[in-house]
Amino acid sequence: MDFFGYKNEKLYAEDVSLHDIAQTHGTPCYVYSKATIERHWLAFDKAAGAHPHLVCYAVKANSNLGVLSVLAKLGSGFDIVSGGELLRVLKAGGDPTKVVFSGVGKTPEEIALGLQHNIKCFNVESPAELERISQVAVAENKVAPISIRVNPDVDAKTHPYISTGLKANKFGIEREQAVDVYRHAASLPNLEIKGIDCHIGSQLTEIAPFVDALDKLLVLIDELAENGITLAHLDVGGGLGVTYKDETPPHPDEYTQAIAQRMQGREDLQLIFEPGRAIMANAGVLLTKVEFLKQGAEKNFAIVDAAMNDLIRPALYSAWQSIIPLDTSLTRDSAVYDVVGPICETGDFIGKERELAIDAGDYLAVRSAGAYGFVMASNYNSRCKAAEIMVDKDQVIVVRERETLEDLWRGESVL
Numbered sequence: 001m002d003f004f005g006y007k008n009e010k011l012y013a014e015d016v017s018l019h020d021i022a023q024t025h026g027t028p029c030y031v032y033s034k035a036t037i038e039r040h041w042l043a044f045d046k047a048a049g050a051h052p053h054l055v056c057y058a059v060k061a062n063s064n065l066g067v068l069s070v071l072a073k074l075g076s077g078f079d080i081v082s083g084g085e086l087l088r089v090l091k092a093g094g095d096p097t098k099v100v101f102s103g104v105g106k107t108p109e110e111i112a113l114g115l116q117h118n119i120k121c122f123n124v125e126s127p128a129e130l131e132r133i134s135q136v137a138v139a140e141n142k143v144a145p146i147s148i149r150v151n152p153d154v155d156a157k158t159h160p161y162i163s164t165g166l167k168a169n170k171f172g173i174e175r176e177q178a179v180d181v182y183r184h185a186a187s188l189p190n191l192e193i194k195g196i197d198c199h200i201g202s203q204l205t206e207i208a209p210f211v212d213a214l215d216k217l218l219v220l221i222d223e224l225a226e227n228g229i230t231l232a233h234l235d236v237g238g239g240l241g242v243t244y245k246d247e248t249p250p251h252p253d254e255y256t257q258a259i260a261q262r263m264q265g266r267e268d269l270q271l272i273f274e275p276g277r278a279i280m281a282n283a284g285v286l287l288t289k290v291e292f293l294k295q296g297a298e299k300n301f302a303i304v305d306a307a308m309n310d311l312i313r314p315a316l317y318s319a320w321q322s323i324i325p326l327d328t329s330l331t332r333d334s335a336v337y338d339v340v341g342p343i344c345e346t347g348d349f350i351g352k353e354r355e356l357a358i359d360a361g362d363y364l365a366v367r368s369a370g371a372y373g374f375v376m377a378s379n380y381n382s383r384c385k386a387a388e389i390m391v392d393k394d395q396v397i398v399v400r401e402r403e404t405l406e407d408l409w410r411g412e413s414v415l
C-alpha cells in the first residue's frame, strides 16, 4: 500500500497536491512519499518477527540522501555496491556496521574504505576477489568480515537482464565450489567468515524460487558445519517484485514470513534481507508535462517533457509503468497515445498505447518510479537531471535540486 491517491479528482502524495508541486518546482520531477517508504521497510522488519534479522535496503534502487536518511532513522542496514554508495550512506547518517558490500568488481580502494569504516560484511563474488580482500586487509592491518555469494542455480523467471542466480550469470560462486572456497578463506588470517549470501534476481512475483534458493543454502550451511565452519548470518538478497500493472507478487509480510518460517530451529543464524524495489518503487512517481499532442499516420503521440534519460526502464526492459493524469476533473477527449519524450531515439518512450484524456499543458504522473528511476538517469541529449522531492504529510522538501545548464559541462574544458 502507498500514500498516493486522488482527493477531489486531484492526485495527492500524502497531504500535498502533485499539481501544486509540478507548478512550483517544475517538471520532470520525482516525488517520493516518506510515509510509504517507512511503511514498506517496517513491513519487512515486522514480518521477520522474533528471528534475529537485519533489513539492508539495497541502495542502488534509490540512493538519494533524503531517502537514505529516512531509512537510517528507522535503524535500517544497507546493501551497497560501490564506495560511492558507502559514502552516501554515511552522509545520510547510516550505521556502517550495518552495511553489507555486494558487487562483482570491488576495487582495492573500495575494499579499504569498507574496512576503514568497519562495515558488517563483504559479500564475495569470486575466488580472485577473496584474494584481493585478504591482501587489502593485510595492508590495512584489519580483519575483513566476509560472506560468500553462492549461486544457487535457481530460475527466478524474471526478465533476463535482471535474473542473476543462474549458472550462466556473472554473479556468485558455484555451489559445487563453495566448500573449497570457504575452506581456503578459513586459512587466510586476515579474513573472518561471517556468512553466506545469494541474490537470484529482481522483480520476482512468486515465493517458490526464493524458498528453493534458501533450501539449497541451508544444505550448504550444514555441509560447512560438518567441515568446522560455522556461520553467523544468512543473507537471502533482494528481489521481491511489485505491482506495476497486473502482477500479484507476495506482500513483503508473506515473503518474509515464508523465509523466517524456514529458519525455525536455526535462531543462531541472523537473517539478512536486501530489498530495494519492494521498498521504493511504489513510494515514488515521476511528474511530467504534456508538451504537444501529435497525430501521426498510424499513431497518436503525447510528447511529454520526461524522457528515457529521466526514466530508462521502459526503453531498456520494455517495462510497463502506469501513466495517470494529475487532475481528472478537466474535460478532455479520450484517445490512445504513445507517450514519448523529446530525445532523438525511437526507443525514447515512457508508455505505449495508453488511453488518456489529455491536452497540451496537462500534467501526468508515471507511477512506480521510486526505484531504478532517478538513479539510472543520464544527461543524454544534454538534458538536465530532474529535481527530486520528498513529501512528509503536508511538507514538501526538495531533496535534490534540478540540475542547471552550467552543471552539464562542469569539469569539461575547451581546447
Ligand code: LLP
Residues within 6 Å of the ligand: 058, 061, 079, 102, 103, 162, 199, 201, 202, 203, 237, 238, 239, 240, 274, 275, 276, 277, 278, 313, 317, 371, 372
Ligand atoms: N541485492 C543484490 C545483490 C542485487 O544485485 C540487487 C539488485 C538487490 C539486492 C535489490 O534487488 P531488488 O529488491 O530491488 O529487486 N534496474 C533494474 C533492476 C536491477 C536490479 C539489480 N540488482 C530494473 O529497473 O528493473
